[in-house]
Amino acid sequence: MTAAETAAETxxxxxxxxxxxxxLTxxxxxxxxxxxxxxxxPHFPGFGDERRTAVYDIGNGDDFTVHRYSLVGQWGTHVDPPAHFVAGARTLDRVPVREMFLPLVVLDITARVEADPDSTPTLDDLAAWEHRNGPVPSGAFVALRTGWSRRWPDAEAMANRxxxxxxxxxGWSAEVLRHLLEEADVTAIGHEQADTDPGSATSVGDYSLEAYVLGYDRWQVELLTHLDRVPEAGALVVASWPKPHQGSGFPARVFALHRQ
Known part of the structure; x- marks a missing residue:
């Protein structure tokens, strides 16, 4: 190949x-x-509401608009690093960027949740997914699709008390999480509801499944949406967030890349 041909190909x-x-675009x-x-x-009862004020406002004659935000880290669609539950564990700034771009696995139990809102995934659900798609990829981000995001932003509907x-x-189940973390070696999990644990557990102060995930040095994203628009296998996910020093949680921006 001549230099001219190489230049043309480049x-x-x-x-x-x-x-x-x-x-990819x-x-x-x-x-x-x-x-x-x-x-x-909607937010955890122990959190105050977000406060947002305009420090500068074009509408009021200023040269630019700037907002001041006051909110807890676990706000809206957000990331929980291990340090959220484990003292001395990885904080947001210690999660490497290579963990933010991952194969996306979607485990769908929406139909069962419609009949029983207390539903959790089973090993049979996981086995059926693997029968259709092959083993869960090592290092994957596994998202639990429940249809719960359709209730957003109705706080009463989300809590469903x-x-x-x-x-x-x-919520998740212990048996599925153990398999995903200890056998499949996934990097992170996510879900549409507000908590890792089902509501029947969190209602009595039981967050043991979230403690297990974060204690295993994995991170998670809560309050995902639009999982019904992505395939159960073959997509990629990008999950990103700001980098607060020793941060214990923050709103995240998460999106999937997949074939049309």
């Missing part, structure tokens, strides 16, 4: 990773899995 295809970038669907956060949205104050919401 111009057509681009050097390095640029051709892959075009592949021109021929791939991008699905946002994130709720936009705002004051007044009965007359005794017990919350009936889906």
């Amino acid at each position: 111009a057509a295809d681009g050097p390095g990773l640029w051709p892959l970038y075009r592949e 021109d021929r791939v669907t991008h699905t946002d899995l994130t709720h936009a956060f705002r004051p007044g949205q 009965d007359e005794d104050g017990v919350s009936h919401t889906p």
Whole structure:
């Protein structure tokens, strides 16, 4: 190949990773899995509401607009690093960027949740997924699809409490989490509901499944949405967040890349 031909090929295809970038932008669907956060949205009872004020406002004649935000880290679609539950564990700034771009596995129990909101995934659900798609990839991000995000931002519907104050919401199961973390060696998990543990557990102060995940040095994203728009296998997920020094949680921006 002559120098002129090489130059022409480089111009057509681009050097390095640029051709892959075009592949991932021109021929791939991008699905946002994130709720936009705002004051007044559902949140843990012990948290105060978000406060947002305009420090500068173009509408009031200023040259630019700047907002001051006051909110807890675990707000809206957010990331929980291990340090959220474990003293001395990894904080947000210690999660490497290579863990933020992962194969996406979607485990769907929506139909069962519609009949029973206390539903959790079983090893049979996982086995059925693997029968259709092969083993869960090592290092994957596994998202539990429950349909619960359709209730957002109705706080009462999200909590789904009965007359005794017990919350009936889906969650993970210990057997599935043990398999994913200890056998499949996944990097992170995510879910549509507000907690890792089902509502029947959190109603009595039991967050043992979340403690297990974070204690295993894995991170998670809570309050995902639009999992119904991505395939159960074959997609990639990008999960990113700011980098507060020793941060214990923060709103996250999460999106999937997948074939149309």
